[in-house]
Amino acid sequence: MGQYSDLDIQGRILLGPGPSIVPPRVLHALSHPLVGHLDPQFLELMNEVQELLRYVYQTDNPLTIPVSGTGSAGMEAALCNLIEEGDSVLVCVNGYFSTRMYQIAERYTKGVRRLDRTWGTVFTPEDLDRALTKHPAKIVALVHVETSTGTRQPMEGISEVVHRHGALLILDCVASLGGEPVCVDEWDVDLAHGATQKCLSCPPGLAPLTVGPRAMDAIRNRKTPVANWYLDLSGIEHYWGKERTYHHTAPISLNYALREALRLIYIEGLDACFARHRANAEMLWQGLEDMGLQLVVPEEIRPTTLTTVWIPEGVEDLAIRKALQERYNVTIAGGLGDFKGRVWRIGLMGNSSRPQNVLLLLGALQRLIAKARTG
Amino acid sequence: MGQYSDLDIQGRILLGPGPSIVPPRVLHALSHPLVGHLDPQFLELMNEVQELLRYVYQTDNPLTIPVSGTGSAGMEAALCNLIEEGDSVLVCVNGYFSTRMYQIAERYTKGVRRLDRTWGTVFTPEDLDRALTKHPAKIVALVHVETSTGTRQPMEGISEVVHRHGALLILDCVASLGGEPVCVDEWDVDLAHGATQKCLSCPPGLAPLTVGPRAMDAIRNRKTPVANWYLDLSGIEHYWGKERTYHHTAPISLNYALREALRLIYIEGLDACFARHRANAEMLWQGLEDMGLQLVVPEEIRPTTLTTVWIPEGVEDLAIRKALQERYNVTIAGGLGDFKGRVWRIGLMGNSSRPQNVLLLLGALQRLIAKARTG
Numbered sequence: 001m002g003q004y005s006d007l008d009i010q011g012r013i014l015l016g017p018g019p020s021i022v023p024p025r026v027l028h029a030l031s032h033p034l035v036g037h038l039d040p041q042f043l044e045l046m047n048e049v050q051e052l053l054r055y056v057y058q059t060d061n062p063l064t065i066p067v068s069g070t071g072s073a074g075m076e077a078a079l080c081n082l083i084e085e086g087d088s089v090l091v092c093v094n095g096y097f098s099t100r101m102y103q104i105a106e107r108y109t110k111g112v113r114r115l116d117r118t119w120g121t122v123f124t125p126e127d128l129d130r131a132l133t134k135h136p137a138k139i140v141a142l143v144h145v146e147t148s149t150g151t152r153q154p155m156e157g158i159s160e161v162v163h164r165h166g167a168l169l170i171l172d173c174v175a176s177l178g179g180e181p182v183c184v185d186e187w188d189v190d191l192a193h194g195a196t197q198k199c200l201s202c203p204p205g206l207a208p209l210t211v212g213p214r215a216m217d218a219i220r221n222r223k224t225p226v227a228n229w230y231l232d233l234s235g236i237e238h239y240w241g242k243e244r245t246y247h248h249t250a251p252i253s254l255n256y257a258l259r260e261a262l263r264l265i266y267i268e269g270l271d272a273c274f275a276r277h278r279a280n281a282e283m284l285w286q287g288l289e290d291m292g293l294q295l296v297v298p299e300e301i302r303p304t305t306l307t308t309v310w311i312p313e314g315v316e317d318l319a320i321r322k323a324l325q326e327r328y329n330v331t332i333a334g335g336l337g338d339f340k341g342r343v344w345r346i347g348l349m350g351n352s353s354r355p356q357n358v359l360l361l362l363g364a365l366q367r368l369i370a371k372a373r374t375g
Numbered sequence: 376m377g378q379y380s381d382l383d384i385q386g387r388i389l390l391g392p393g394p395s396i397v398p399p400r401v402l403h404a405l406s407h408p409l410v411g412h413l414d415p416q417f418l419e420l421m422n423e424v425q426e427l428l429r430y431v432y433q434t435d436n437p438l439t440i441p442v443s444g445t446g447s448a449g450m451e452a453a454l455c456n457l458i459e460e461g462d463s464v465l466v467c468v469n470g471y472f473s474t475r476m477y478q479i480a481e482r483y484t485k486g487v488r489r490l491d492r493t494w495g496t497v498f499t500p501e502d503l504d505r506a507l508t509k510h511p512a513k514i515v516a517l518v519h520v521e522t523s524t525g526t527r528q529p530m531e532g533i534s535e536v537v538h539r540h541g542a543l544l545i546l547d548c549v550a551s552l553g554g555e556p557v558c559v560d561e562w563d564v565d566l567a568h569g570a571t572q573k574c575l576s577c578p579p580g581l582a583p584l585t586v587g588p589r590a591m592d593a594i595r596n597r598k599t600p601v602a603n604w605y606l607d608l609s610g611i612e613h614y615w616g617k618e619r620t621y622h623h624t625a626p627i628s629l630n631y632a633l634r635e636a637l638r639l640i641y642i643e644g645l646d647a648c649f650a651r652h653r654a655n656a657e658m659l660w661q662g663l664e665d666m667g668l669q670l671v672v673p674e675e676i677r678p679t680t681l682t683t684v685w686i687p688e689g690v691e692d693l694a695i696r697k698a699l700q701e702r703y704n705v706t707i708a709g710g711l712g713d714f715k716g717r718v719w720r721i722g723l724m725g726n727s728s729r730p731q732n733v734l735l736l737l738g739a740l741q742r743l744i745a746k747a748r749t750g
Contacts, residue, residue, distance in 0.1 A: 004423060004638045007631060009416055011408025019409045019627060030628060031406035033386025034394045034578060036706045041384055048379060068580070069444045069605060072623040076605045104604040197624060203409060205443070205580050205626030228603050229479040230444060230451045246711070248447040249572060251580030252394060253405060254629070256382060263379045331411045336621070 012325065013352075015361055016333035017147045017175065017306055017345050019197035019204055020352040022257075026202055029260035030253050037249045045259055046240060046250070052262035056177060056200070056270065057192060057210045059184035065240045066206035066258055067231065068251055071174045071195030074207025076104050077231040078170045078193045082139050082215060083108040084224050090115060090137040090167070092123050096148030096336040097172060101141045108227055113137070119338045120149045120308070122301050125157035132165040140167045144182065145175035147198075148336045150297050150308035150345065152180060159188040168215055174198060177208065178265055179277045179305035179349055190215040196254070199277075199305055201350030202261035205254045261350075277304040280353045284346065287362040291369070296343055305353075307346045308339070315372040317341050320365075328364040330357075387700065388727075390736055391708035392522045392550065392681055392720050394572035394579055395727040397632075401577055404635035405628050412624045420634055421615060421625070427637035431552060431575070431645065432567060432585045434559035440615045441581035441633055442606065443626055446549045446570030449582025451479050452606040453545045453568045457514050457590060458483040459599050465490060465512040465542070467498050471523030471711040472547060476516045483602055488512070494713045495524045495683070497676050500532035507540040515542045519557065520550035522573075523711045525672050525683035525720065527555060534563040543590055549573060552583065553640055554652045554680035554724055565590040571629070574652075574680055576725030577636035580629045636725075652679040655728045659721065662737040666744070671718055680728075683710075683718045690747040692716050695740075703739040 014021050035041050053064045067074045079101065083089060088111040091102040105112045115131045117123060128140065140162045145152050155171075162169045168190040173182045177192075179199030184192050190212045197204035211219070211233065219233060226232040230248070239247035265273055281304035285295060288309055296308035311317050317334050321344070324330045335343040346361065389396050410416050428439045442449045454476065458464060463486040466477040480487045490506045492498060503515065515537045520527050530546075537544045543565040548557045552567075554574030559567050565587045572579035586594070586608065594608060601607040605623070614622035640648055656679035660670060663684055671683035686692050692709050696719070699705045710718040721736065 004427070004634075004641060007404045007407060007635055009407040009410060009420075009631065012410050012414065014409060014411060016411055018624065019411065022409050027406040027408065029382045031402040032382060032384040033402065034389060034397050034572075035384060035387050036389060036391055036394065036708075037579070039387065039700075039706065045384075052379070069448065070623045070626065073444065073605045076603070107600060107602055107604050195624075197409075197627075203626065203628035204412070204624045205629055225482060227482055228451070229482055230448045230606070248445045249393065249570075249579045251445065251578065251626075251629070252572075253397075253578035253632075254580055254626070256384065257628075259379075260382055266379060325414075331414065333411075 012331045013329055013357055013360065014331050015346055015348065015352055015357055016331050017347045018195065018349060020199070020201045020347065020349040022201050022203055023264060023351045025264065026257050026260045030203065030257045032256050034252055037252055038244060042252060043244065045255060049255055049259050049262065050240065052259065052266055053208050053210065055266055056262060057182055057184045058186065059210050061184065061210045061212050063216060063233070063237055064210040065236065066208050066255065067236070068248060069207055070204050071207050072100070073231065074193035074195065074209050075101060075172060077207065077209055077233065078191050079105050079141065080108050080226055080228045080231055081219055081233045082168060082170065082191065084222055085109050087111055087139065088135065088137040089139045089141065090131055091141045094121060094123070094149065094151065095119055095143065095146035097146060097174070098143045101143070101172065105141065120151060120296050122151050122153045125161045128158065129161045132167065136165060137167050139170060141170045143172040145180060145303045145305060147175040147306060148339060150303065150306045151301050152303035154301065155187045163188065168218060175306055176303060178273070180303050181274055184210055184212065196258055196261065199350040200261045200265070202257050203254060205251055206258055277348065277353050280348050280355055280358055281307065283355060283358045284348060287358065291366055305347060305349050308343045309346065310343055312369060315369050320368050320372065323368050324364055328360065330361055330364055387706045388704055388732055388735065389706050390721055390723065390727055390732055391706050392722045393570065393724060395574070395576045395722065395724040397576055397578055398639060398726045400639065401632050401635045405578065405632040407631050409627055412627055413619060417627060418619060420630060424630055424634050424637065425615065427634065427641055428583050428585065430641055431637060432557055432559045433561065434585050436559065436585045436587050438591060438608070438612055439585040440611065441583050441630065442611070443623060444582055445579050446582050447475070448606060449568035449570065449584050450476060450547060452582065452584055452608065453566050454480050454516065455483050455601055455603045455606055456594055456608045457543060457545065457566065459597055460484050462486055462514065463510065463512040464514045464516065465506055465510070466516045469496060469498070469524065469526065470494055470518065470521035472521060472549070473518045476518070476547065480516065495526060495671050497526050497528045500536045503533065504536045507542065511540060512542050514545060516545040518547040520555060520678045520680060522550040522681060523714060525678065525681045526676050527678035529676065530562045538563065543593060550681055551678060553648070555678050556649055559585055559587065571633055571636065574725040575636045577632050578629060580626055581633055652723065652728050655723050655730055655733055656682065658730060658733045659723060662733065666737070666741055680722060680724050682721045684721065685718055687744060690744050695743050695747065698743050699739055703735065705736055705739055
């Protein structure tokens with residue numbers, strides 16, 4: 001067993017699909033002393049976190065809370081609270097995380113179907129209409145921004161078709177919340193979930209989730225308990241609600257940080273925040289294309305928060321990413337699943353979305369690719 | 376919607392059942408900048424966290440990791456990874472958290488039985504022998520230190536009888552790990568789980584868990600997948616193991632803090648740490664008895680980490696606790712369930728276990744009780 005030195009972490013310029021760079025004020029919030037999870041100071045903070053989450057989700061849903069786990073816990077909470085064994089679920093699969101939704105849903109019911117589209121493409125309302133006409137479903141699960149492919153699902157007409165077929169719509173907003181508009185009420189999404197370490201620029205460990213009226217009804221009218229205790233919203237709801245009934249001990253420090261991260265977005269203003277994401281993304285896209293690189297996804301379905309680019313001929317994925325990190329302290333990510341070794345994933349999420357980061361990355365990539373090609 | 380002021384948290388002298396007072400060095404670790412969850416710096420830290428967790432659990436179990444959720448998530452992970460639908464489970468119920476184990480187990484199989492003992496008492500090996508003779512079980516779940524009652528379950532002979540009946544032993548170490556000896560290998564416990572915010576004095580949000588060889592075999596030989604995706608150890612194992620296969624994004628900052636919290640225990644040494652807990656607990660017990668208060672649990676099964684005391688005649692639970700917090704900045708807890716309004720729960724856990732805290736609490740309680748009685 002070794003001796004353990006003082007913690008010595010060199011922060012990175014995080015331009016991958018999350019975590020993003022956490023602002024100093026959020027790191028400072030994290031380091032505040034602890035209070036009990038039923039302390040009046042913490043109860044007040046829980047109220048503020050809920051208000052601010054409603055702001056970024058653009059919703060009035062009363063049940064809008066951070067689930068005490070990472071983004072995947074939020075995804076599972078979304079699915080397991082709506083699904084009862086025997087329910088039919090349609091999962092729209094066009095990437096790694098929509099595949100994960102399918103895999104999680106399968107743990108809760110045998111009635112899961114997948115509607116597959118090529119990685120890098122999205123779904124039309126007509127796709128959903130045809131699928132639901134053929135096989136009605138109680139729940140439709142869809143990813144807003146696919147972190148594995150860098151697509152943004154257009155939401156026009158989606159909830160209308162889902163609801164016309166009597167189904168509920170779950171939307172994964174992990175890679176969009178706080179960076180791309182997520183209009184839960186306007187889009188009439190029944191249950192949306194996200195994560196803190198992407199466009200909210202807060203450390204990972206919480207999963208913001210919001211439940212609309214139809215989904216609330218479905219939860220209240222369940223015939224069986226949720227097949228999972230920790231993520232059962234009927235218990236969590238009363239902990240975050242007026243009753244404050246003890247369910248579990250919330251991650252107190254992470255909630256300090258989440259309040260501060262949300263407050264920074266509130267101070268900047270959502271519209272200004274989205275405009276900043278767009279301006280920096282456009283600068284990145286132009287720069288990559290000027291270098292002769294090809295973007296994976298056409299602009300009309302490309303999110304501002306995450307860009308995928310084909311790895312050019314003659315350069316090696318891992319060698320470039322390693323050099324980026326070791327020489328320039330910049331972290332980007334490789335591909336997952338079908339895209340492994342074929343694409344790079346560049347995130348300009350939350351506090352990482354800064355023009356200086358775009359310039360640095362472009363300059364570094366250009367030098368490293370040129371060097372790799374000349375050997 | 377309000378305007379949001381700068382975060383302003385007044386830390387408390389936390390002498391309840393958790394969270395405990397987090398040392399400044401751990402708060403400082405929390406505030407280090409983020410790196411990616413597959414960054415070499417974080418991979419090295421994951422190895423150190425696992426080594427240090429083996430140290431506090433006194434085990435060589437390879438699979439010894441922090442689950443990415445709070446203590447209740449760890450409890451659910453312990454149960455759901457071993458239970459398959461149809462399995463018989465015996466839960467030893469003598470408090471609020473053992474009741475929770477029963478409730479969680481019930482979500483995973485119909486075959487759950489409870490062996491009840493009065494709150495404030497513990498189980499003998501003979502109790503288990505009789506129960507298992509009558510109704511054999513695949514799994515026995517037991518709480519080491521019951522946070523609701525302040526009992527410490529003696530472990531002599533327990534695993535021997537469980538294993539003689541061919542069952543696996545799950546032990547909840549949430550309120551003991553890091554404060555009372557937890558000897559996973561010596562006691563031959565098959566799966567133990569804990570939490571970070573009690574005797575490890577780290578913020579809440581992670582649940583240290585260790586899996587012994589029999590439980591590993593049971594997990595590998597499951598006929599059905601775990602009925603839960605997020606807590607499925609077969610996925611988590613490969614993320615924390617050599618493969619580093621992506622499962623979810625670990626709560627990076629909390630793992631920084633956990634490493635530092637464990638390192639402080641390692642530097643102090645487990646034996647010195649346990650001796651400190653004992654000395655301060657004995658000082659508390661003597662002081663409470665000198666004030667004429669009655670402890671709930673006899674000394675031979677009373678843990679050093681958490682003390683329950685009957686609320687004396689003529690004083691009001693909530694009024695005293697409120698005054699303790701508002702006048703002296705000290706947090707203790709009331710009772711749960713059967714003990715609500717009848718007991719106070721005083722924790723001397725981890726970094727909170729200091730003689731100055733004992734003196735302060737005794738002095739404050741004495742004044743407040745005297746004042747309540749004289750009106």
